[in-house]
Amino acid sequence: MLNMTPKEIFERKALRINPAKTCQPIGALYASLGIHNCLPHSHGSQGCCAYHRSHLTRHYKEPIMASTSSFTEGSSVFGGGANLRQALKTIFQVYDPEIVAVHTTCLSETIGDDLPSLIKKAREDGIIPEGKFVIHTNTPSYVGSHVTGFSNMTAAMVKYFAKKNGASKDTINVVPGYVEPSDMREIKRLVGQMGIKYILFPDTSDVLDSPQRARFSMYPKGGVKIEDLKDTGSSKITLSLGKFASEGAATLLDQMCEVPYKVLDLPIGIAATDRFIEALIEVTGKEPPESITDERGRVVDIMTDMLQYFHGKKVAVFGDPDQVISMTEFLVHLGMKPVHIVTGTPGKYFERRIKEIVKGVVDNPNVKAFGDLFLLHQWIKNEPVDLLIGNTYGKYIARAEDIPFVRFGFPILDRIGHSYFPTVGYRGAMRLLEKMLDALLDRQDRDAPDSKFELVM
Ligand code: SF4
Numbered sequence: 001m002l003n004m005t006p007k008e009i010f011e012r013k014a015l016r017i018n019p020a021k022t023c024q025p026i027g028a029l030y031a032s033l034g035i036h037n038c039l040p041h042s043h044g045s046q047g048c049c050a051y052h053r054s055h056l057t058r059h060y061k062e063p064i065m066a067s068t069s070s071f072t073e074g075s076s077v078f079g080g081g082a083n084l085r086q087a088l089k090t091i092f093q094v095y096d097p098e099i100v101a102v103h104t105t106c107l108s109e110t111i112g113d114d115l116p117s118l119i120k121k122a123r124e125d126g127i128i129p130e131g132k133f134v135i136h137t138n139t140p141s142y143v144g145s146h147v148t149g150f151s152n153m154t155a156a157m158v159k160y161f162a163k164k165n166g167a168s169k170d171t172i173n174v175v176p177g178y179v180e181p182s183d184m185r186e187i188k189r190l191v192g193q194m195g196i197k198y199i200l201f202p203d204t205s206d207v208l209d210s211p212q213r214a215r216f217s218m219y220p221k222g223g224v225k226i227e228d229l230k231d232t233g234s235s236k237i238t239l240s241l242g243k244f245a246s247e248g249a250a251t252l253l254d255q256m257c258e259v260p261y262k263v264l265d266l267p268i269g270i271a272a273t274d275r276f277i278e279a280l281i282e283v284t285g286k287e288p289p290e291s292i293t294d295e296r297g298r299v300v301d302i303m304t305d306m307l308q309y310f311h312g313k314k315v316a317v318f319g320d321p322d323q324v325i326s327m328t329e330f331l332v333h334l335g336m337k338p339v340h341i342v343t344g345t346p347g348k349y350f351e352r353r354i355k356e357i358v359k360g361v362v363d364n365p366n367v368k369a370f371g372d373l374f375l376l377h378q379w380i381k382n383e384p385v386d387l388l389i390g391n392t393y394g395k396y397i398a399r400a401e402d403i404p405f406v407r408f409g410f411p412i413l414d415r416i417g418h419s420y421f422p423t424v425g426y427r428g429a430m431r432l433l434e435k436m437l438d439a440l441l442d443r444q445d446r447d448a449p450d451s452k453f454e455l456v457m
Pocket residue numbers: 023024025047048051104105106107141
């Protein structure tokens with residue numbers, strides 16, 4: 001497996017191998033699915049849309065709805081305006097969404113289609129029916145990653161809808177970041193249990209984890225409602241979880257409607273969840289109920305019960321930056337040593353933050369933003385690890401180097417559970433503890449000689 005990956009590392013300037021990211025539009029598509037009654041629309045050639053839909057379907061095992069402008073060679077030269085007009089006509093006639101959320105691909109970005117003007121003209125010409133909405137964001141795939149696309153579409157929700165309209169001042173906005181539907185559900189549960197009124201956007205729970213019913217529903221019951229998006233402009237504060245995926249929407253809300261904001265890490269692991277709960281206390285004055293402090297206590301209990309199996313273990317982690325930052329902190333608090341850490345998403349903040357987190361724990365960590373899995377594999381060959389954490393693409397390295405592997409992040413194409421069981425909050429921390437312990441102890445069982453094959457661990 002991966003026999004051509006050499007141990008010796010040569011600096012690569014132009015060749016990327018096994019990237020740890022994908023392109024902007026897929027993140028925008030995912031964010032759009034977090035609006036109620038929304039059809040995501042890909043303005044470009046149809047291959048992108050087919051790939052992004054199938055990739056999300058493989059991750060969620062759910063139908064992923066999206067339309068496309070289906071560019072031909074002609075539209076690539078003369079612009080895709082006519083394609084978009086035709087697409088909007090067909091979409092509203094045939095699929096009847098309340099809102100169409102348009103993102104772009106590298107093709108429409110390169111030719112420079114002017115989406116605001118095209119959408120305005122479509123509205124003036126009656127192509128967009130009364131009471132229906134079309135929003136857009138530009139998602140050039142040669143900038144950033146899928147996380148950037150998610151961030152851009154989330155900001156577009158603010159740009160098109162947020163108003164200072166005198167709605168409840170007690171409400172807080174929560175931008176949950178590029179996380180799973182189960183994570184969004186868990187964040188809502190925590191905030192709800194504290195008796196806090198909130199608007200969470202986007203919200204893919206009950207869209208991408210919707211139950212099997214006898215009849216297919218094109219627009220499942222979940223998703224943030226447009227009225228709620230309008231009210232975000234009058235909320236007391238915005239808590240944006242995950243700098244890379246959520247800060248853009250929060251800063252725009254502040255600029256447009258003077259809603260102050262706080263950027264927090266994704267609440268993955270005990271310390272980051274504590275900071276999230278503390279922020280909720282600070283901005284609302286409400287205390288967490290006993291049910292939440294009990295959950296925290298259970299996590300602490302598991303950590304103290306099982307610390308001996310985590311202590312000193314070397315770990316390699318890769319994935320999206322917001323997830324990896326919080327996960328690295330959690331690993332450090334478990335007494336582990338995150339020695340190789342990679343994200344495919346560019347951004348110097350990532351490297352700075354990770355180095356801060358592992359300071360005093362790992363002497364010379366290998367940290368790279370805009371890195372790839374080829375480099376991660378080479379690092380592992382030079383300094384082996386006890387555990388690998390990352391998305392499904394890590395399974396090749398895990399097999400090649402015989403490393404216990406925990407699937408975490410996006411995409412997970414070969415297992416189930418990630419969209420149903422959270423990794424955020426105290427419950428998520430408990431689940432991560434179980435997954436990591438299972439991986440480490442299964443390995444211990446596999447390798448133990450008969451005389452050391454323990455019944456009780
Ligand atoms: S990189 Fe460009 S062409 Fe490829 S899927 Fe993404 S948007 Fe489409």
